[in-house]
Amino acid sequence: MDARILKTKQAIHRAVIALLGNCRLSEMTVSAVCREADINRNTFYAHYRTPDDVVEEISNQLIERLNQIAIHTPRREGICLAICSTIYHDREVFCTLVSPNCEHRYLDVAVAHARNSAQRYTTHHQGHSELGSYYHEFVIGGCVYALERWAENGFQQTPEEMGAILHDFYTKYIS
Numbered sequence: 001m002d003a004r005i006l007k008t009k010q011a012i013h014r015a016v017i018a019l020l021g022n023c024r025l026s027e028m029t030v031s032a033v034c035r036e037a038d039i040n041r042n043t044f045y046a047h048y049r050t051p052d053d054v055v056e057e058i059s060n061q062l063i064e065r066l067n068q069i070a071i072h073t074p075r076r077e078g079i080c081l082a083i084c085s086t087i088y089h090d091r092e093v094f095c096t097l098v099s100p101n102c103e104h105r106y107l108d109v110a111v112a113h114a115r116n117s118a119q120r121y122t123t124h125h126q127g128h129s130e131l132g133s134y135y136h137e138f139v140i141g142g143c144v145y146a147l148e149r150w151a152e153n154g155f156q157q158t159p160e161e162m163g164a165i166l167h168d169f170y171t172k173y174i175s
Contacts, residue, residue, distance in 0.1 A: 005047070008037075008039065008043060008047065009047060009057075011037040011038070011039065012033060012037050012039070012044065012047065012048065012054055013054060013057075013058055014036075014037070015033050015034075015036035015037035016028070016033055016036075016051055016054045016055060016058070017058070017092060017093065017096045018036055019032055019033065019036055019051075020055075020096045020099060020101045020102055021096075021099075021101070022101075023101060024100075024101045024103060025051060025052060025055060025101060025102050025103055026103060028051040029051075030044055030045075030050070030051065033051055033054070055097070055102060058093060058096075058097070059097055062086075062090060062093055062094065062097065065086055065090075066083055066086060069082040069083055069086060070083075080163040080164070080166040080167040080170065081159065081160060081163030081164075081167075082163075083147075083163070083166070084147075084150075084159040084160075084162040084163040084166065085159040085163070087147060087150075087151075087159075088155060088158075088159040088162075091151065091155060094147075094151055095151045098147075098148045098151055139169065139170055142169060143166050143169060143170065146162075146165065146166065146169065147162075147166075150162050
Protein backbone atom coordinates (compact mmCIF):
# COMPACT_ATOMS: atom_id res chain seq x y z
CA MET A 1 0.00 0.00 0.00
CA ASP A 2 1.24 3.49 -0.84
CA ALA A 3 2.80 5.20 2.20
CA ARG A 4 0.56 8.28 1.82
CA ILE A 5 -2.59 6.16 1.76
CA LEU A 6 -1.41 4.22 4.80
CA LYS A 7 -0.65 7.47 6.67
CA THR A 8 -4.08 8.89 5.77
CA LYS A 9 -5.91 5.72 6.85
CA GLN A 10 -3.97 5.66 10.13
CA ALA A 11 -4.97 9.29 10.77
CA ILE A 12 -8.61 8.42 10.09
CA HIS A 13 -8.40 5.36 12.37
CA ARG A 14 -6.89 7.44 15.19
CA ALA A 15 -9.57 10.10 14.71
CA VAL A 16 -12.43 7.61 14.90
CA ILE A 17 -10.95 5.94 17.97
CA ALA A 18 -10.52 9.32 19.66
CA LEU A 19 -14.08 10.38 18.80
CA LEU A 20 -15.50 7.09 20.12
CA GLY A 21 -14.21 8.16 23.51
CA ASN A 22 -16.84 10.91 23.53
CA CYS A 23 -19.70 9.91 21.25
CA ARG A 24 -21.57 6.88 19.99
CA LEU A 25 -20.67 5.48 16.60
CA SER A 26 -24.25 5.99 15.39
CA GLU A 27 -23.92 9.72 16.16
CA MET A 28 -20.47 10.23 14.62
CA THR A 29 -20.32 12.36 11.49
CA VAL A 30 -17.86 12.35 8.62
CA SER A 31 -17.28 16.05 9.30
CA ALA A 32 -16.19 15.33 12.87
CA VAL A 33 -13.82 12.60 11.68
CA CYS A 34 -12.33 14.94 9.08
CA ARG A 35 -11.80 17.70 11.65
CA GLU A 36 -10.16 15.28 14.07
CA ALA A 37 -7.95 13.71 11.37
CA ASP A 38 -7.18 17.09 9.78
CA ILE A 39 -8.26 15.94 6.33
CA ASN A 40 -10.94 17.06 3.89
CA ARG A 41 -14.13 15.19 3.13
CA ASN A 42 -12.97 14.15 -0.34
CA THR A 43 -9.98 12.42 1.25
CA PHE A 44 -12.25 10.58 3.67
CA TYR A 45 -14.64 9.52 0.89
CA ALA A 46 -11.73 8.28 -1.22
CA HIS A 47 -11.28 5.52 1.38
CA TYR A 48 -14.58 5.10 3.28
CA ARG A 49 -18.29 5.80 3.01
CA THR A 50 -19.10 6.18 6.71
CA PRO A 51 -17.43 6.09 10.14
CA ASP A 52 -18.95 2.60 10.48
CA ASP A 53 -16.74 1.49 7.58
CA VAL A 54 -13.68 2.74 9.46
CA VAL A 55 -14.61 0.83 12.61
CA GLU A 56 -15.30 -2.27 10.54
CA GLU A 57 -11.83 -2.04 8.99
CA ILE A 58 -10.19 -1.50 12.40
CA SER A 59 -12.12 -4.46 13.80
CA ASN A 60 -11.26 -6.68 10.84
CA GLN A 61 -7.56 -5.85 11.19
CA LEU A 62 -7.57 -6.84 14.87
CA ILE A 63 -9.57 -9.99 14.14
CA GLU A 64 -7.17 -10.92 11.35
CA ARG A 65 -4.18 -10.56 13.70
CA LEU A 66 -5.98 -12.77 16.25
CA ASN A 67 -6.88 -15.33 13.55
CA GLN A 68 -3.24 -15.50 12.45
CA ILE A 69 -2.27 -16.20 16.05
CA ALA A 70 -4.80 -19.03 16.26
CA ILE A 71 -3.56 -20.50 12.98
CA HIS A 72 0.17 -20.27 13.69
CA THR A 73 0.37 -21.00 17.42
CA PRO A 74 0.58 -24.73 18.11
CA ARG A 75 -0.62 -25.01 21.73
CA ARG A 76 -3.81 -23.66 23.31
CA GLU A 77 -1.85 -22.15 26.19
CA GLY A 78 0.32 -20.31 23.68
CA ILE A 79 -2.76 -19.14 21.81
CA CYS A 80 -4.29 -17.69 24.99
CA LEU A 81 -1.08 -15.85 25.85
CA ALA A 82 -0.60 -14.57 22.31
CA ILE A 83 -4.20 -13.34 22.12
CA CYS A 84 -3.87 -11.54 25.47
CA SER A 85 -0.53 -10.03 24.42
CA THR A 86 -2.03 -8.78 21.15
CA ILE A 87 -5.06 -7.31 22.89
CA TYR A 88 -2.81 -5.67 25.48
CA HIS A 89 -0.59 -4.22 22.75
CA ASP A 90 -3.66 -2.93 20.88
CA ARG A 91 -5.57 -2.11 24.07
CA GLU A 92 -6.80 1.29 22.87
CA VAL A 93 -8.37 -0.34 19.82
CA PHE A 94 -9.76 -3.25 21.83
CA CYS A 95 -11.23 -0.93 24.49
CA THR A 96 -12.83 1.14 21.75
CA LEU A 97 -14.35 -1.89 20.03
CA VAL A 98 -15.88 -3.22 23.25
CA SER A 99 -17.03 0.18 24.52
CA PRO A 100 -20.71 1.09 24.71
CA ASN A 101 -20.02 3.93 22.24
CA CYS A 102 -19.12 1.35 19.61
CA GLU A 103 -22.45 -0.31 20.41
CA HIS A 104 -20.88 -3.80 20.51
CA ARG A 105 -21.61 -4.37 16.83
CA TYR A 106 -18.08 -5.46 16.15
CA LEU A 107 -17.76 -7.55 19.28
CA ASP A 108 -20.36 -9.87 17.76
CA VAL A 109 -18.15 -10.30 14.69
CA ALA A 110 -15.17 -11.12 16.91
CA VAL A 111 -17.19 -13.69 18.83
CA ALA A 112 -18.28 -15.33 15.57
CA HIS A 113 -14.66 -15.55 14.41
CA ALA A 114 -13.52 -16.95 17.76
CA ARG A 115 -16.33 -19.50 17.67
CA ASN A 116 -15.35 -20.65 14.19
CA SER A 117 -11.65 -20.88 15.07
CA ALA A 118 -12.31 -22.87 18.24
CA GLN A 119 -14.74 -25.16 16.43
CA ARG A 120 -12.20 -25.87 13.67
CA TYR A 121 -9.49 -26.55 16.26
CA THR A 122 -11.59 -28.94 18.31
CA THR A 123 -13.13 -30.72 15.31
CA HIS A 124 -9.65 -31.25 13.90
CA HIS A 125 -8.21 -32.53 17.21
CA GLN A 126 -11.18 -34.10 18.99
CA GLY A 127 -14.03 -34.63 16.55
CA HIS A 128 -17.46 -32.99 16.70
CA SER A 129 -20.29 -33.53 19.12
CA GLU A 130 -23.53 -31.72 19.93
CA LEU A 131 -22.50 -31.35 23.56
CA GLY A 132 -19.09 -30.05 22.49
CA SER A 133 -20.68 -27.26 20.49
CA TYR A 134 -22.58 -26.10 23.61
CA TYR A 135 -19.36 -26.09 25.61
CA HIS A 136 -17.74 -24.01 22.88
CA GLU A 137 -20.50 -21.42 23.01
CA PHE A 138 -20.18 -21.23 26.77
CA VAL A 139 -16.39 -21.01 26.83
CA ILE A 140 -16.01 -18.60 23.90
CA GLY A 141 -18.63 -16.25 25.35
CA GLY A 142 -17.02 -16.48 28.76
CA CYS A 143 -13.54 -15.79 27.37
CA VAL A 144 -14.71 -12.80 25.35
CA TYR A 145 -16.49 -11.29 28.33
CA ALA A 146 -13.49 -12.02 30.57
CA LEU A 147 -11.32 -10.10 28.10
CA GLU A 148 -13.86 -7.29 28.10
CA ARG A 149 -13.79 -7.20 31.91
CA TRP A 150 -9.98 -7.21 31.82
CA ALA A 151 -10.13 -4.08 29.65
CA GLU A 152 -12.78 -2.43 31.86
CA ASN A 153 -10.54 -3.02 34.89
CA GLY A 154 -7.61 -1.29 33.23
CA PHE A 155 -5.62 -4.42 32.35
CA GLN A 156 -4.61 -5.00 35.97
CA GLN A 157 -3.33 -8.49 35.17
CA THR A 158 -0.39 -8.96 32.85
CA PRO A 159 -1.03 -10.61 29.48
CA GLU A 160 0.71 -13.70 30.89
CA GLU A 161 -1.63 -13.81 33.89
CA MET A 162 -4.72 -13.26 31.77
CA GLY A 163 -3.55 -15.83 29.22
CA ALA A 164 -3.19 -18.38 32.04
CA ILE A 165 -6.68 -17.54 33.32
CA LEU A 166 -8.21 -18.06 29.85
CA HIS A 167 -6.24 -21.25 29.27
CA ASP A 168 -7.37 -22.61 32.64
CA PHE A 169 -10.98 -21.65 31.88
CA TYR A 170 -10.80 -23.26 28.46
CA THR A 171 -9.21 -26.51 29.62
CA LYS A 172 -11.68 -26.98 32.48
CA TYR A 173 -14.64 -27.05 30.12
CA ILE A 174 -13.36 -28.21 26.75
CA SER A 175 -10.57 -30.73 27.35
